[in-house]
Amino acid sequence: MNSRDRTPPEKELKVGFGSLIETRTFEVPAGDAPPWDATTKLSVVGSDADRADGRDKASGRAKYTHDIAFPGMLQAAILRAPIARGLLQNLDLEKARSMPGVAAVIALKEVGKRVRFVGDEIAAVAAPTLDLCRDALEAIVAEYAQEGHTVDFLFADGAPVLDEQGDITDPWPDAGEELTAAFAKAKTTVTGTYRTEVQTHASMESHGAVAKWTDADLDVYMSTQATFGVRGELSQAMRAAGLQCKSVTIHAEFVGGGFGSKFTAGAEGRAVALLAHAANAPVKLVLNRFEEHTCTGNRPAALMQFRAAVDEQGAIIAWDQRSWGGCGHNGQGGGIAIPDHLLAKAARRRERAHQDLATDADPARPMRAPAHPQGFFGAELCIDELAAAAGIDPLALRKQNDAQPLRLQQYELGAERFGWEQARAAAAEAKQDQHARYLRGVGCASARWGNLGNDGRGRGDGPGHGAVCRIHQDGSVEARSGAQDVGTGFKSVLTNLTAEELGIRAEQVRATAGHTTDPSGPAAGGSTTTASLAPVIRHAAFLCKQELAKKAAEHLGVAADSIVFAAGRLSAGDTSMSFGDACKLIGPNPIEMRGERFPNYKGKVFERGVCGAQFAEVEVDTWTGIVRVLRMLAIQDCGIVVAQKPAESQVLGAMIQGIGFALHEQRILDRQSGRMLNGDFLRYKVPGALDVPPMEVIMQSVANGHSNCSAAGLGEAPTCASAAAIANAVFHAIGHPVRRLPITPDKVLAALHQRGGK
Amino acid sequence: MRPFSYIVPRTLSEASIAAKKPGALLKAAGIDVVDRMKERKHDATELVSLLPLKDRLATIASDGLGVRIGALATLAQIADSKDLANAAFAALRESAGIAATPQVRNRATAAGNVLQLARCWYLRSSDLQCLHGRDGTSCLAMVGDNRYHSVLGYLDCVRVHPSNLAPALLALGCDYSTELAGKTTRRPLRDLFPTEPKAEADEHTLLPGEILTAFHVPPQPMGARSAYRESREKLSFDWATTAAAARVVIEGGVIKEASLVLGAVAPVPLDRPDAAKMLVGEKPSDELFVRAAQRAFVDARPLSHNGYKPQVGMAVVREVLHAVTR
Numbered sequence A: 001m002n003s004r005d006r007t008p009p010e011k012e013l014k015v016g017f018g019s020l021i022e023t024r025t026f027e028v029p030a031g032d033a034p035p036w037d038a039t040t041k042l043s044v045v046g047s048d049a050d051r052a053d054g055r056d057k058a059s060g061r062a063k064y065t066h067d068i069a070f071p072g073m074l075q076a077a078i079l080r081a082p083i084a085r086g087l088l089q090n091l092d093l094e095k096a097r098s099m100p101g102v103a104a105v106i107a108l109k110e111v112g113k114r115v116r117f118v119g120d121e122i123a124a125v126a127a128p129t130l131d132l133c134r135d136a137l138e139a140i141v142a143e144y145a146q147e148g149h150t151v152d153f154l155f156a157d158g159a160p161v162l163d164e165q166g167d168i169t170d171p172w173p174d175a176g177e178e179l180t181a182a183f184a185k186a187k188t189t190v191t192g193t194y195r196t197e198v199q200t201h202a203s204m205e206s207h208g209a210v211a212k213w214t215d216a217d218l219d220v221y222m223s224t225q226a227t228f229g230v231r232g233e234l235s236q237a238m239r240a241a242g243l244q245c246k247s248v249t250i251h252a253e254f255v256g257g258g259f260g261s262k263f264t265a266g267a268e269g270r271a272v273a274l275l276a277h278a279a280n281a282p283v284k285l286v287l288n289r290f291e292e293h294t295c296t297g298n299r300p301a302a303l304m305q306f307r308a309a310v311d312e313q314g315a316i317i318a319w320d321q322r323s324w325g326g327c328g329h330n331g332q333g334g335g336i337a338i339p340d341h342l343l344a345k346a347a348r349r350r351e352r353a354h355q356d357l358a359t360d361a362d363p364a365r366p367m368r369a370p371a372h373p374q375g376f377f378g379a380e381l382c383i384d385e386l387a388a389a390a391g392i393d394p395l396a397l398r399k400q401n402d403a404q405p406l407r408l409q410q411y412e413l414g415a416e417r418f419g420w421e422q423a424r425a426a427a428a429e430a431k432q433d434q435h436a437r438y439l440r441g442v443g444c445a446s447a448r449w450g451n452l453g454n455d456g457r458g459r460g461d462g463p464g465h466g467a468v469c470r471i472h473q474d475g476s477v478e479a480r481s482g483a484q485d486v487g488t489g490f491k492s493v494l495t496n497l498t499a500e501e502l503g504i505r506a507e508q509v510r511a512t513a514g515h516t517t518d519p520s521g522p523a524a525g526g527s528t529t530t531a532s533l534a535p536v537i538r539h540a541a542f543l544c545k546q547e548l549a550k551k552a553a554e555h556l557g558v559a560a561d562s563i564v565f566a567a568g569r570l571s572a573g574d575t576s577m578s579f580g581d582a583c584k585l586i587g588p589n590p591i592e593m594r595g596e597r598f599p600n601y602k603g604k605v606f607e608r609g610v611c612g613a614q615f616a617e618v619e620v621d622t623w624t625g626i627v628r629v630l631r632m633l634a635i636q637d638c639g640i641v642v643a644q645k646p647a648e649s650q651v652l653g654a655m656i657q658g659i660g661f662a663l664h665e666q667r668i669l670d671r672q673s674g675r676m677l678n679g680d681f682l683r684y685k686v687p688g689a690l691d692v693p694p695m696e697v698i699m700q701s702v703a704n705g706h707s708n709c710s711a712a713g714l715g716e717a718p719t720c721a722s723a724a725a726i727a728n729a730v731f732h733a734i735g736h737p738v739r740r741l742p743i744t745p746d747k748v749l750a751a752l753h754q755r756g757g758k
Numbered sequence B: 001m002r003p004f005s006y007i008v009p010r011t012l013s014e015a016s017i018a019a020k021k022p023g024a025l026l027k028a029a030g031i032d033v034v035d036r037m038k039e040r041k042h043d044a045t046e047l048v049s050l051l052p053l054k055d056r057l058a059t060i061a062s063d064g065l066g067v068r069i070g071a072l073a074t075l076a077q078i079a080d081s082k083d084l085a086n087a088a089f090a091a092l093r094e095s096a097g098i099a100a101t102p103q104v105r106n107r108a109t110a111a112g113n114v115l116q117l118a119r120c121w122y123l124r125s126s127d128l129q130c131l132h133g134r135d136g137t138s139c140l141a142m143v144g145d146n147r148y149h150s151v152l153g154y155l156d157c158v159r160v161h162p163s164n165l166a167p168a169l170l171a172l173g174c175d176y177s178t179e180l181a182g183k184t185t186r187r188p189l190r191d192l193f194p195t196e197p198k199a200e201a202d203e204h205t206l207l208p209g210e211i212l213t214a215f216h217v218p219p220q221p222m223g224a225r226s227a228y229r230e231s232r233e234k235l236s237f238d239w240a241t242t243a244a245a246a247r248v249v250i251e252g253g254v255i256k257e258a259s260l261v262l263g264a265v266a267p268v269p270l271d272r273p274d275a276a277k278m279l280v281g282e283k284p285s286d287e288l289f290v291r292a293a294q295r296a297f298v299d300a301r302p303l304s305h306n307g308y309k310p311q312v313g314m315a316v317v318r319e320v321l322h323a324v325t326r
């Protein structure tokens, strides 16, 4: 009988956090590991154990896709269109093919097809050296019928008209009765137009792969966020190309970031597999930084208009918005998401007023908390403007309107830790000095993401996601998943949960991730990996534990279910043995068990997602318009914190990306050529070591009650708040909002000027 | 990079003769040169390395009261040099010490820094053809995105001079020495930069095969001080958006001599003698510095995207004048 068919027993769990803990009842599937809750004492999970692969990464032992090499391996490169829009009229590969040393040349676009942006793929070559590849690309004759292009979305069809200040001039569309009435009742109303620029993913490791055929079996080492997704994609592509392809195996043991840009194999992934087949040799194709910036997706630009109102009591009673997304040639993916939890009391527009605008540029791809940082920036700044206009402290306004109890606690804790009141007062006081060169400001914003993972069963009822635990005779333990660790710390999730279950130290467990020969997991997106796989990993260890307990029970002469695994020992009453000694009973074949992902528990979970609040203090140089972030604080939950250090590191990374989005990062396309002007790391400015101020992260471990370990995702949530908190701090410092990111000196000087002129 | 011959000279004159050949290119640390070659923006048939001559060309040494900075001295050497510890030389230490990143500063040479190609994103692109170097027919930055480009002193090409070190060396009134086929010449540093920085003019006036061997910082009187300040959006791994170096001699609380040189705002490092003259005979004051800064930018002609630069540049001048008189 399948364990899922049994009637699940009901179980009482303590869920929540701190003073919010309460008892709730859940249906817990039979056969699963017994659930942890807010009262469970854990020793490895949540401890400050080092990142599982930290030493390998810091020492260079970790081999990324870029480091993979095979004897006889060839290099590859892609010919890309130099025009933003037009038709490919002619493509002659013959001269390149006949060059000595060139092993393969393939077309990636058919003659007659459209060129959609500068960088669109035309053809690819493989040769022993990159320089020979480039020579071959130069020998390819590609002719285009060029057409006029638009790379600035504000000039695309359907873009609204802006005045000199950048404000939308068209009147609001009819708001409907309820919203109109709410605005009429308001004490204070504000309105503003907000804008963000295109941000690229800027992963440390660019897109790339090494493809190697052995007869009809294809091995691909790829920097990817979706090992199982690209496996399917590539086998389909190989079949479509008419190739004999028995199996495709993806390897992504180490991945240098993806942030949403690496869900597909892409043209480069398909090209490298086809080139390797054509050349009959392993081929490596890695994109250079310019290609990475210009051809692998981005967070699209956003233009947003908000209006908001409070009543006498400080309740946000009306909220209106319309928005446009500045997208690439497919005109998709430009939506925005705002902090709805702050607007629970507000009347809202019924129908969504959003339009995606197409430009002749690289299309958007999901990027860390898609839609959120741009929408949160605009909405949270608008809320601060509302607070200022109504004479209310912005934190107080949030506390009064936020619908989520956990975040209310986070505001309290944050205000205390950050010294909110003192810092706000000190900044305001310093502003009294008319001659002060530097202004200070303090701001905050909220974070939100809703995802508690999935079981991987999809529509059918086939086997879901899995994980493997292995215990060997020599006492070594393996935890394995075919899902990838994109740098988020998934390997620590594997080691920590396994060690916790077996009562051993995290260092005793070796984690392996990213080979599709192991059981599947989801793509690393939407903060789903940990939430989806943590319960399976724990379940696999739990099953192994039961097997080992059986062997030890015989040896110790006790009942297997009386054995407790803790502190490196197996104990039952007064008798015990070390974990190592127990393993000696295993024999040559390791204990190997595959965990099962049971569906999320039925019952009222504490939170359907995760909450956070962030605080920032900035300094504005009134002479040069340069903004520096002085310090930041994040308070964040992610369900039960499985791995403390990688979790903190996720939040720190989000804040650093937030500084970049707030102050520096923007894709700059040349209007005339359609080409990216700053497609490098010199002019595409990501924060450097000196630009990162002291940052504090407080992780809150929250038992949600949705799975055996209550792990929720973390990648996206903290990304929502950082740029918004910084923009609010800048508003506080200047007394005039900068409604356009990035907040560069020209915009700051203009805001200072406008404030002066008021 | 395309194939090239790598020349390892034993003497300066060997290097000079090799570098004189058409298609040859000098390489110091190569940070700029190798980048350009990798991007196929510049194809050298022969690359002449100067590093074998490091023994002789990389020292910083006091001669009399002045200091000789070897062309191959690194930015890190300059930033930490005991021979440049005097307040009179602070501009050199400061400008070298905040350029780029520690890794770059440990390799980048003084000559390479002053002679590096402009960082204009049109000019540097191997896919675009602009007026510079006569590749194309117009200055793309003039009508394109010019947020980091010139506001002063430009003609038909609006690139800016990127070197941190050059304004400081100029403000201190340095000379430079070169070697061309066995002949040594010493000239004032201003001669190194074209007086008409047009698109077809190189960033510098050196002849083919002419090797910069040293900068000579003249002896400084009692009361001499210098300073360098710049504006940059990021604190590391970024370029100045505007920069200024100043030198003053102060006696009895009064400025007796002054010089002021701007960086990153014009195709060459820009001497501003009129602004400097306003300081002479005056006591330091913020009001005076604000006027001098305005004077330094009085003829600014911002382009379509860099209207903010004069204001930022004036702030940097005001700041450097405070720093140098503090």
Ligand SMILES: Cc1cc2nc3c(=O)[nH]c(=O)nc-3n(C[C@H](O)[C@H](O)[C@H](O)COP(=O)(O)OP(=O)(O)OC[C@H]3O[C@@H](n4cnc5c(N)ncnc54)[C@H](O)[C@@H]3O)c2cc1C
Pocket (backbone or CB within 6 Å): A682, B025, B026, B027, B028, B029, B030, B031, B032, B033, B034, B050, B071, B098, B099, B100, B101, B104, B107, B108, B109, B110, B111, B112, B113, B114, B115, B116, B117, B162, B163, B164, B165, B206, B210, B211, B212, B213, B237, B238, B239, B240
């Ligand atoms: C990330 C980064 C950030 C940077 N930030 C800054 C910054 O903030 N400020 C700044 O000023 N610079 C900055 N730079 C530029 C860097 O300082 C220069 O590239 C470096 O100084 C060049 O020195 P080099 O010795 O490598 O010169 P090379 O690359 O070897 O040469 C540069 C040029 O000078 C010529 N040349 C070199 N030596 C001689 C000589 N003795 N005689 C005649 N010709 C010669 C070469 O032919 C070549 O044309 C940055 C660079 C990087 C990579």
